[in-house]
Amino acid sequence: MRLNKGQLYIISAPSGTGKTTISRRLLKVLPNIRESVSYTTRSPRAGEIDTVDYIFVSVETFRDMLKNNAFIEYAEVHGNLYGTALATIQEVLSEGNDVLLDIDTQGARQIRNKHIKATSIFIIPPSIDALYQRLKKRNTESDEVIHRRVEKARDEVREGMLYDYIIVNDNLDQALRELSSIITANRVRGNCIDKDWVEKTFHI
Amino acid sequence: MRLNKGQLYIISAPSGTGKTTISRRLLKVLPNIRESVSYTTRSPRAGEIDTVDYIFVSVETFRDMLKNNAFIEYAEVHGNLYGTALATIQEVLSEGNDVLLDIDTQGARQIRNKHIKATSIFIIPPSIDALYQRLKKRNTESDEVIHRRVEKARDEVREGMLYDYIIVNDNLDQALRELSSIITANRVRGNCIDKDWVEKTFHI
Numbered sequence: 001m002r003l004n005k006g007q008l009y010i011i012s013a014p015s016g017t018g019k020t021t022i023s024r025r026l027l028k029v030l031p032n033i034r035e036s037v038s039y040t041t042r043s044p045r046a047g048e049i050d051t052v053d054y055i056f057v058s059v060e061t062f063r064d065m066l067k068n069n070a071f072i073e074y075a076e077v078h079g080n081l082y083g084t085a086l087a088t089i090q091e092v093l094s095e096g097n098d099v100l101l102d103i104d105t106q107g108a109r110q111i112r113n114k115h116i117k118a119t120s121i122f123i124i125p126p127s128i129d130a131l132y133q134r135l136k137k138r139n140t141e142s143d144e145v146i147h148r149r150v151e152k153a154r155d156e157v158r159e160g161m162l163y164d165y166i167i168v169n170d171n172l173d174q175a176l177r178e179l180s181s182i183i184t185a186n187r188v189r190g191n192c193i194d195k196d197w198v199e200k201t202f203h204i
Numbered sequence: 205m206r207l208n209k210g211q212l213y214i215i216s217a218p219s220g221t222g223k224t225t226i227s228r229r230l231l232k233v234l235p236n237i238r239e240s241v242s243y244t245t246r247s248p249r250a251g252e253i254d255t256v257d258y259i260f261v262s263v264e265t266f267r268d269m270l271k272n273n274a275f276i277e278y279a280e281v282h283g284n285l286y287g288t289a290l291a292t293i294q295e296v297l298s299e300g301n302d303v304l305l306d307i308d309t310q311g312a313r314q315i316r317n318k319h320i321k322a323t324s325i326f327i328i329p330p331s332i333d334a335l336y337q338r339l340k341k342r343n344t345e346s347d348e349v350i351h352r353r354v355e356k357a358r359d360e361v362r363e364g365m366l367y368d369y370i371i372v373n374d375n376l377d378q379a380l381r382e383l384s385s386i387i388t389a390n391r392v393r394g395n396c397i398d399k400d401w402v403e404k405t406f407h408i
Contacts, residue, residue, distance in 0.1 A: 124402070127405050128405065128406055128407070154407065154408050157402065157406045157408060158406075158408045161394065161397075161399065161402065162394070163394050164393065164394055165389070165392050165393055165394055166393075166394050166396075166397045167392050168397075177388065178388055178391075178392045180385070181384070181385035181386075181389040181392075182385075182389040182392070184381065184382055184385035185369070185382070185385040185386040185388075185389040185390075186389075187382075188369050188370060188371050188382045188386070189368065189369055189370075190326075190365065190366070190367050190368055190369055190370050192370075193365075193370045193372075195365065198328070198361065198365065201331055202328075202332055202357070202358050202361045202362075203332070204358050204361060204362045
């Protein structure tokens with residue numbers, strides 16, 4: 001009775017906001033949603049599986065795909081290229097599943113500029129101090145790196161104000177409920193129902 | 205961090221679809237949402253409390269309010285007048301609560317024509333037969349009345365296709381989750397966040 005079409009979701013957040021934790025839990029509790037698998041030119045790390053974690057390709061292949069407008073967004077990070085192929089997204093959507101695209105604000109902007117239909121969700125920390133404490137607790141980075149990340153977070157939050165939905169992660173369960181609600185609500189929008197089914201079922 | 209403003213929700217469904225059950229459960233599980241109290245010219249029934257179940261007024265008072273455009277929608281049912289006052293809605297919204305307005309498709313159309321900002325939700329039964337069985341099970345009405353109700357349901361479903369959201373009630377828990385998700389998602393829309401709070405918190 002629902003049109004068998006998935007929807008595209010973009011999720012972004014400053015580093016240390018808890019986006020990965022929330023996304024993983026979402027994929028566990030909500031059916032019919034998949035994470036998008038990116039293309040990358042970097043080498044697989046131990047344990048990484050091709051086509052599951054990333055689609056690993058050569059620089060030449062990546063550049064060819066880029067030339068052919070295969071990517072809806074891409075970025076260079078530490079000398080490696082990362083990109084989301086339109087074909088990957090379309091395949092998941094055509095199966096009737098939603099796609100969750102975990103990208104940064106620059107990738108989201110590329111998709112926005114291409115006028116690709118997507119629902120964008122930005123997660124913000126409850127405060128700068130909360131973000132600082134979270135990054136500090138990870139205990140993996142120097143004070144200088146943490147300081148830079150916090151500065152970057154500010155720019156990202158500014159850009160995040162352009163997103164369709166803004167979730168403040170001061171409580172993981174609540175944030176997860178809000179994220180899950182956005183997707184569940186979108187699935188019951190009036191334009192998602194199969195009007196033919198309604199007409200047949202109710203003889204109207 | 206959220207702007208302290210409630211939103212208006214219109215909920216409609218053909219008789220026998222389970223709307224009342226779903227709405228009652230929603231009001232129990234979701235905070236910050238209230239049912240709108242209607243004005244009526246009919247006499248209170250045993251146990252009904254003025255200003256809780258209805259605001260009971262004389263025909264003269266109702267007609268005066270009508271003249272002064274006090275109602276966003278009204279209807280005459282079995283010779284009695286029923287109406288939703290704009291002031292009632294505004295009072296609940298200004299307290300930061302959402303309002304749930306349980307009205308029929310004609311009332312919803314009046315609100316739509318007045319360009320009042322509202323999110324409309326229509327609940328449909330999974331089939332004509334399911335609706336028939338539900339009405340039959342109530343065991344309170346003659347076959348003829350049930351037949352008329354089913355005929356009316358068809359017209360309502362046709363009108364329901366104009367609503368923002370359409371929930372198919374073939375499972376009460378799922379329908380409740382969908383209704384609750386619509387409201388929760390609306391609360392985290394980007395335009396609901398207090399930009400001043402964000403600017404102050406993140407020094408941007």
